[in-house]
Amino acid sequence: MADTGNEIIFEQSGSYVGRTLSRPGARRSVMGRGRYTDDIQVARTLHAAFLRSPYAHARILNIDTTAAAAMPGVTRIVTGRELAEHVEPWHGILSSFVGMKSAIQHAMAVDRACWQGEPVAIVVAETRALAEDAVELIEVQWEELTPVVDKETALDAGSPVIHPEMGDNLALRQDIDNGDVDAAFAAADHIIEDSFEFGRHTAVSLESRILVADFDPSTERLTIHTSSQVPHMIKTVFAKLLRMPEHNVRIIAPDVGGSFGLKIHTFGDEVATAALSMILKRPVKFIADRLESFVSDIHAREHRVRGRLALNKDGDILAADIDDLTGVGPYSAYPRTSVFEAVQVINITGGPYKHKNYRAKATVVYLNKVPMSQYRAVGHPIGITVFESLLDQAAVVTGLDPVDIRRRNFMPDDGYPAVTPAGLPANDLSHEACLESLIKRMDYDGLRREQAELREKGIYRGIGLAAFIKGTAPSPVGYYGAGRAPIAAQDATTVSLEPSGAVLCLVGVTEQGQGADTVMAQIAATAIGVPIENVRVISGDTDAVPYGGGTYASRATGIGGEATFQAGRALRAEILRIAGVLLQSEPSTLEVFGGNVVDAANHANIRVTLAEIGRIGHFQLGELPNDVQPELSQTRHFRVKDVPYIYTNGIHGAYVELDPETGFLKLLKHWIVEDCGRVINPNLADEQVRGGAVQGLGGALFEHCIYDDNGQMINATMADYLTPMAGDMPDIDVAHIQTPTSASELGAKGVGESGVGGAPAAVLNAVNDAMMPFQRHITAQPITPQSILKALGKI
Amino acid sequence: MTELKERHEITLTVNGETVTRTVEARQHLVDFLRNELQLTGSHLGCEHGVCGACTVRLDGEIVRGCLTLAVQADGAAVETIEGVTETGEIADLQETFVERNALQCGFCTPGMLLTAAELLNAGKPATRAEIRTHLSGNYCRCTGYHAIVDAIETTNNKRLGTK
Numbered sequence: 038m039a040d041t042g043n044e045i046i047f048e049q050s051g052s053y054v055g056r057t058l059s060r061p062g063a064r065r066s067v068m069g070r071g072r073y074t075d076d077i078q079v080a081r082t083l084h085a086a087f088l089r090s091p092y093a094h095a096r097i098l099n100i101d102t103t104a105a106a107a108m109p110g111v112t113r114i115v116t117g118r119e120l121a122e123h124v125e126p127w128h129g130i131l132s133s134f135v136g137m138k139s140a141i142q143h144a145m146a147v148d149r150a151c152w153q154g155e156p157v158a159i160v161v162a163e164t165r166a167l168a169e170d171a172v173e174l175i176e177v178q179w180e181e182l183t184p185v186v187d188k189e190t191a192l193d194a195g196s197p198v199i200h201p202e203m204g205d206n207l208a209l210r211q212d213i214d215n216g217d218v219d220a221a222f223a224a225a226d227h228i229i230e231d232s233f234e235f236g237r238h239t240a241v242s243l244e245s246r247i248l249v250a251d252f253d254p255s256t257e258r259l260t261i262h263t264s265s266q267v268p269h270m271i272k273t274v275f276a277k278l279l280r281m282p283e284h285n286v287r288i289i290a291p292d293v294g295g296s297f298g299l300k301i302h303t304f305g306d307e308v309a310t311a312a313l314s315m316i317l318k319r320p321v322k323f324i325a326d327r328l329e330s331f332v333s334d335i336h337a338r339e340h341r342v343r344g345r346l347a348l349n350k351d352g353d354i355l356a357a358d359i360d361d362l363t364g365v366g367p368y369s370a371y372p373r374t375s376v377f378e379a380v381q382v383i384n385i386t387g388g389p390y391k392h393k394n395y396r397a398k399a400t401v402v403y404l405n406k407v408p409m410s411q412y413r414a415v416g417h418p419i420g421i422t423v424f425e426s427l428l429d430q431a432a433v434v435t436g437l438d439p440v441d442i443r444r445r446n447f448m449p450d451d452g453y454p455a456v457t458p459a460g461l462p463a464n465d466l467s468h469e470a471c472l473e474s475l476i477k478r479m480d481y482d483g484l485r486r487e488q489a490e491l492r493e494k495g496i497y498r499g500i501g502l503a504a505f506i507k508g509t510a511p512s513p514v515g516y517y518g519a520g521r522a523p524i525a526a527q528d529a530t531t532v533s534l535e536p537s538g539a540v541l542c543l544v545g546v547t548e549q550g551q552g553a554d555t556v557m558a559q560i561a562a563t564a565i566g567v568p569i570e571n572v573r574v575i576s577g578d579t580d581a582v583p584y585g586g587g588t589y590a591s592r593a594t595g596i597g598g599e600a601t602f603q604a605g606r607a608l609r610a611e612i613l614r615i616a617g618v619l620l621q622s623e624p625s626t627l628e629v630f631g632g633n634v635v636d637a638a639n640h641a642n643i644r645v646t647l648a649e650i651g652r653i654g655h656f657q658l659g660e661l662p663n664d665v666q667p668e669l670s671q672t673r674h675f676r677v678k679d680v681p682y683i684y685t686n687g688i689h690g691a692y693v694e695l696d697p698e699t700g701f702l703k704l705l706k707h708w709i710v711e712d713c714g715r716v717i718n719p720n721l722a723d724e725q726v727r728g729g730a731v732q733g734l735g736g737a738l739f740e741h742c743i744y745d746d747n748g749q750m751i752n753a754t755m756a757d758y759l760t761p762m763a764g765d766m767p768d769i770d771v772a773h774i775q776t777p778t779s780a781s782e783l784g785a786k787g788v789g790e791s792g793v794g795g796a797p798a799a800v801l802n803a804v805n806d807a808m809m810p811f812q813r814h815i816t817a818q819p820i821t822p823q824s825i826l827k828a829l830g831k832i
Numbered sequence: 833m834t835e836l837k838e839r840h841e842i843t844l845t846v847n848g849e850t851v852t853r854t855v856e857a858r859q860h861l862v863d864f865l866r867n868e869l870q871l872t873g874s875h876l877g878c879e880h881g882v883c884g885a886c887t888v889r890l891d892g893e894i895v896r897g898c899l900t901l902a903v904q905a906d907g908a909a910v911e912t913i914e915g916v917t918e919t920g921e922i923a924d925l926q927e928t929f930v931e932r933n934a935l936q937c938g939f940c941t942p943g944m945l946l947t948a949a950e951l952l953n954a955g956k957p958a959t960r961a962e963i964r965t966h967l968s969g970n971y972c973r974c975t976g977y978h979a980i981v982d983a984i985e986t987t988n989n990k991r992l993g994t995k
């Protein structure tokens with residue numbers, strides 16, 4: 038638990054923790070001075086474009102590049118087979134998933150393409166337009182093969198097997214079986230049973246994937262400018278795949294134009310681009326155009342889940358039983374795999390509640406579609422939707438209000454530490470407090486009255502709730518680390534006192550506009566005791582900052598923030614030690630406050646400024662005794678220990694209006710109360726939650742990678758793959774309950790994904806609530822006007 | 833393809849400065865601004881006219897820089913985020929965007945600001961719903977729009993003296 042000493046630090050007048058401050062990066066962006074990878078000019082850059090498979094599954098009989106290579110301006114064309122001599126293939130499995138299978142994947146298809154969009158050949162030319170022109174001149178002789186496109190039949194005996202050497206299309210089966218589920222179902226008064234379908238999504242970061250790879254043959258160094266959340270992982274992975282000494286690879290991530298989990302994966306086209314830079318000894322740039330993004334970016338969330346809930350007549354949950362089937366791509370993503378999503382689904386389903394009998398099965402199968410892997414709030418929208426929807430059905434049969442059935446079954450706020458139904462340790466959660474706050478903010482009873490009155494007039498409104506837990510700030514236990522993935526489970530920060538008295542803060546976690554740099558500055562300034570204007574944060578350059586995991590799984594503040602806090606406290610202690618020598622005072626009688634060393638007793642008398650300490654500590658060391666060596670740079674590492682995740686929790690409320698004639702849905706308002714522990718910057722935290730919620734709502738209502746029977750994605754344009762627009766979305770009310778995590782002194786948990794997970798469930802429950810008078814309901818997402826009309830029996 | 837690669841000389845004013853360049857017939861205005869003039873404040877999110885990240889002004893009207901050809905701007909006046917920043921025309925809106933955190937990654941922001949400026953320039957009260965409708969050709973994947981609507985609403989009200 039955060040000790041009282043820290044409470045004092047966070048609450049004293051010089052503290053920046055808990056204060057809304059604007060982001061310096063935001064000021065650059067509004068003035069058109071953002072600097073994204075595409076804005077970087079590297080002299081003599083060549084441009085890459087890819088020939089991609091037009092088929093979901095096809096053998097490559099021959100590739101003729103003669104005409105393309107003869108085009109003026111074309112520097113080099115390399116096929117997948119040729120590239121395989123320069124690039125190591127990869128294997129997207131982790132040893133922690135016992136029995137997991139995947140085929141070996143090459144950067145580009147060698148003799149067979151396994152999804153529509155898989156890169157087949159790379160063209161490098163003077164301009165991107167010329168490279169694209171040349172791609173059109175490459176002639177490939179294809180032999181079409183039968184694609185596996187339906188997850189429901191992918192394991193059938195008669196199904197084609199994508200990789201014959203694997204024997205079948207199974208990636209992984211994982212089970213949980215806690216308590217006595219069969220006995221609980223046998224004793225139940227009510228059993229709720231349903232099946233849920235979730236469409237595929239993709240991240241659609243507004244800036245697409247991009248890199249400029251710059252190999253310098255004189256030093257054998259490879260510098261890659263790229264839009265990435267995980268520069269160190271990319272460094273390690275690219276070094277391995279390109280057979281480079283790791284210390285010769287440098288990754289620089291400038292401004293990142295959205296990422297959402299997309300930019301934490303290894304993409305063959307990016308590896309191929311770097312390889313071509315090494316082959317040609319020139320910088321090579323690749324930027325995915327939007328159309329190829331849809332068939333080469335990671336997809337996510339294609340699941341079918343069957344769920345059962347056992348209850349007694351009072352509405353107590355006795356047991357839950359779920360069966361998740363997901364169809365990923367033809368290969369498991371490297372190095373994070375494509376099975377985490379299903380594993381997260383079974384981990385978090387029903388997580389807020391206290392039932393102990395829980396059985397879950399996850400089955401992950403390979404398909405000839407774009408590879409799936411981690412995308413913001415991995416698996417959570419699915420598990421939350423399944424459970425919260427079943428719970429609302431349970432409320433109906435037991436005659437309870439949706440609020441009351443949740444109240445009744447929540448893990449109580451004073452019941453921690455506890456264990457979730459899946460058997461995972463959970464601590465410092467606040468379901469009850471969040472629910473009570475939510476219903477007050479919504480004026481739940483008022484909305485119910487309004488709903489009833491409007492129903493009389495033929496207006497159909499619905500209210501939906503969805504409670505959740507969210508795994509954040511993963512530890513090395515049971516996550517990537519346990520499976521031997523080259524992904525840092527810890528993070529580190531170095532803070533240095535400069536001669537001027539300013540502080541340089543080098544952080545391993547990364548900024549994508551969520552505000553990590555600002556939050557780190559707030560934490561560092563508070564921990565040391567300096568004005569925030571005097572703190573400069575550097576992130577996103579593997580040559581400059583300590584090795585770290587970067588940003589994923591809502592870990593920047595929870596993990597990087599604690600490393601920054603500890604580094605800051607260490608620097609403060611060192612400053613006080615030196616001040617003590619200079620002032621011949623006991624360091625414990627001194628404090629760093631407002632950029633000065635002051636008397637601890639009153640924080641008032643300035644005894645010596647930090648600029649003075651910086652000057653002496655760097656320039657006039659003769660003023661210090663010989664045995665006092667100032668250590669004005671301090672590095673601290675931090676990892677979460679003992680538990681796999683720092684769980685957060687929260688609850689969403691949705692209010693919708695449904696037109697039963699047209700099937701149109703209007704989102705009237707959305708509310709979220711969540712508990713991310715100590716809030717460092719309220720405005721940034723709120724906007725993370727809001728932005729996430731809209732991404733979740735997009736998935737619930739619009740977003741869908743639609744495939745035909747041949748494995749062709751038929752809506753692979755931004756005009757056809759619908760993401761939420763301003764006019765579709767409601768205002769979103771956000772509030773926080775703050776229960777600091779006991780896993781760190783800072784007490785912050787993750788916040789970046791809390792908006793995403795619960796929103797689809799809340800809106801589905803609201804739609805079904807609105808359809809209650811018709812005694813119909815929906816269990817598939819996206820929820821479209823057609824699906825509503827179909828459910829209502831109108832079409 | 834040959835006609836597309838044909839080159840034309842164009843003369844236009846960009847942010848008040850006259851520039852003359854020879855461009856390929858197929859080059860889009862936003863590529864021209866970004867690649868030839870290094871005005872990288874305008875972005876490319878889709879290159880097919882959907883997202884609005886490439887929004888710039890052509891003779892005072894906002895257009896999609898990815899659908900407009902550079903040759904179409906011959907003789908015209910083009911303004912980009914860099915230009916309107918320089919003139920201070922939307923300084924209040926920019927400040928409110930920063931304060932309200934109405935942007936995260938910032939990739940949509942220049943286009944969003946120019947689209948919002950159009951609404952502000954109308955000089956009329958606008959409801960939140962009207963602001964949302966006005967923005968519906970500009971995608972933002974990060975913010976969920978709420979803060980953007982707040983920032984525009986605040987600025988509009990301030991300009992109209994209603995708050």
Ligand code: FES
Nearest residue numbers: 879882883884898
């Ligand atoms: S880049 Fe022009 S509208 Fe998207």
Ligand code: FES
Nearest residue numbers: 936940972973974
């Ligand atoms: S701020 Fe990232 S797309 Fe709008």
